[in-house]
Amino acid sequence: MSPRLYLLQRGTAMVMVPLVIIHLVVIVMAVQGGLTGGEILGRTRGNIAWAAFYSLFVFAAAIHAGIGMQTISREWFGLGNRSATIAGHLFILLLLSLGMRAVFGVYGI
Amino acid sequence: MSAAAEKTLQVEVWRGGTDGAYESFEVPAQENQTVLDVVTYIQRNLDAALAYRFACRVGVCGSCAMTVNGRPRWTCRTHVSRVAKNGELKLAPLQNLPLIRDLVTDMTPFFEKWQAARGRFVPGDGPKDRFAQVPPEEKQRADANAAIECINCGVCYSACDVVSWRDDYLGPAALNRAWAGYNDVRDGDRNGILKAVSSGAGCHTCHTHQSCAEHCPVSLNPTFSIAGLKRATLKASLKGELSE
Ligand code: SF4
Ligand code: SF4
Ligand code: FES
Numbered sequence: 551m552s553p554r555l556y557l558l559q560r561g562t563a564m565v566m567v568p569l570v571i572i573h574l575v576v577i578v579m580a581v582q583g584g585l586t587g588g589e590i591l592g593r594t595r596g597n598i599a600w601a602a603f604y605s606l607f608v609f610a611a612a613i614h615a616g617i618g619m620q621t622i623s624r625e626w627f628g629l630g631n632r633s634a635t636i637a638g639h640l641f642i643l644l645l646l647s648l649g650m651r652a653v654f655g656v657y658g659i
Numbered sequence: 660m661s662a663a664a665e666k667t668l669q670v671e672v673w674r675g676g677t678d679g680a681y682e683s684f685e686v687p688a689q690e691n692q693t694v695l696d697v698v699t700y701i702q703r704n705l706d707a708a709l710a711y712r713f714a715c716r717v718g719v720c721g722s723c724a725m726t727v728n729g730r731p732r733w734t735c736r737t738h739v740s741r742v743a744k745n746g747e748l749k750l751a752p753l754q755n756l757p758l759i760r761d762l763v764t765d766m767t768p769f770f771e772k773w774q775a776a777r778g779r780f781v782p783g784d785g786p787k788d789r790f791a792q793v794p795p796e797e798k799q800r801a802d803a804n805a806a807i808e809c810i811n812c813g814v815c816y817s818a819c820d821v822v823s824w825r826d827d828y829l830g831p832a833a834l835n836r837a838w839a840g841y842n843d844v845r846d847g848d849r850n851g852i853l854k855a856v857s858s859g860a861g862c863h864t865c866h867t868h869q870s871c872a873e874h875c876p877v878s879l880n881p882t883f884s885i886a887g888l889k890r891a892t893l894k895a896s897l898k899g900e901l902s903e
Contacts, residue, residue: 551863553896556889625824 555617562614569607595658604656608649616642668743670697672709673751677758681749682706688746694734695723697748698762710761718876721810724817725762726751731817733810733876753817769813772829777855778836783847791845803842806835806884808877815871815881821864828860831871831881837862838884841891853892854901862888 551559580590594600620638623629629637666688671681684701695713702709713723718736725734727742728749739748756764773779793800815831816822822830829837834856841852856862865885872880895901 551860553857553863553889553892553901556863557893557896625821 551617551621559614559617562610565610566607566614569603569610572603573607591656591658594656597657601653601657604653605650608646608653612642612645612649615645666746668697668739669747670701671747671749672698672701672762674709674761676760679761681751688739690740692739694725694727694732694737694739694742694748694750697739698725698734698750710759710763712763719810721812724753724812724814726753726817731814731874733812733814736876753813755817755819755822756813764813766813768826769811769816769830769832772833773811773836775855776829776833776837776861777848777852778833778840780840780843781846781848781851783845793844799842799844802887803839806839806842806879806881809835809839809879810877812876814874814876815879818870818874820868820870821866825860825864828864829856829862831865831885834862834865834888835871835879835881835884838887841888850895850900853888853895856888857892857896857901862892865889 616638619641620634623634623637624631627637668686668688670684670686672684673679674682684705686697686700686705689696695716698709698711699713702711711723711725713735714720716723716735718733721733723734724731726732727734727737728744728747730742731753732742742748750762752758752762752764756766756769759765795801809832811832813832815835819828819831821828837852837856840846841849843849846852862885865882867882867886869880869882872882875881892901
């Protein structure tokens with residue numbers, strides 16, 4: 551792992567800490583009086599702030615997990631350097647597409 | 660005959676190469692006896708063909724390390740009374756190194772990585788009559804001192820999971836040495852050390868799980884050294900000093 555990849559992984563972890571906390575706190579607060587899917591979408595649809603919040607979340611998580619997957623592929627699945635890098639990148643793409651699909655869904659595109 | 664002299668140790672010793680097997684020996688128990696004493700007894704009295712390695716017998720040369728009851732240890736300073744379970748010892752060669760025969764491993768990869776991590780001094784080209792001023796209380800000198808007393812025994816290398824997963828990982832001992840060298844202000848190419856440890860499977864490959872520090876017989880802390888290298892390489896990388 552190069553120093554830059556290392557920084558990227560630590561950096562994305564740090565970005566995710568407040569995001570996870572806000573995510574959980576908002577869920578707990580929002581469901582106090584019971585909440586339906588329709589009500590959630592009513593609040594998130596067209597709300598650019600939530601879309602930006604979760605887009606950042608998705609990008610940070612995808613990069614963080616992708617670098618981790620690269621390491622795991624090498625150490626546990628015995629892949630070579632090249633294959634492990636490809637596995638890491640594919641995993642990033644997978645998480646990005648799943649995550650952004652969800653973001654687009656709640657924003658309402 | 661005293662009670663202690665009548666007692667015997669049941670000793671299982673790895674014999675042969677990777678396709679070998681354990682062989683059992685009975686060795687008289689002594690009150691004061693190191694694991695190396697036991698191996699020497701077997702070689703001198705029971706089987707002269709047993710291959711093992713030692714030199715100083717006092718914890719200086721680092722050549723006597725083996726796996727004792729599952730843990731890598733320096734055998735010349737390990738008392739049987741501390742490690743034997745019910746008078747039983749199981750002796751195997753070090754892990755993570757190619758086996759030559761019996762208890763002897765090939766240390767070549769260990770020392771090649773030492774070189775790959777730039778674990779040697781490179782003189783500067785300053786005038787010979789100008790000496791570096793190194794106050795002993797300086798932080799860098801203290802860091803170098805804390806890492807310098809390595810006896811190259813390979814115990815940490817054998818205890819490191821990441822070495823067992825990746826045979827290209829430089830490993831705790833080489834990186835610990837690199838950190839000592841990096842903190843030596845007299846070295847003529849300290850940036851070269853950072854380049855050496857940050858390319859390929861260098862310091863950032865470490866998982867910081869401290870197995871090396873836990874097992875090091877002279878209580879060094881390679882994990883701490885590696886954390887230092889991570890910080891130093893990160894700083895240098897952000898300043899663009901690590902690019903070719
Ligand atoms: S802290 Fe790093 S070098 Fe030490 S045993 Fe763990 S992975 Fe290996
Ligand atoms: S750091 Fe400790 S365990 Fe590792 S080679 Fe040096 S003395 Fe042995
Ligand atoms: S024989 Fe020298 S350290 Fe054990």
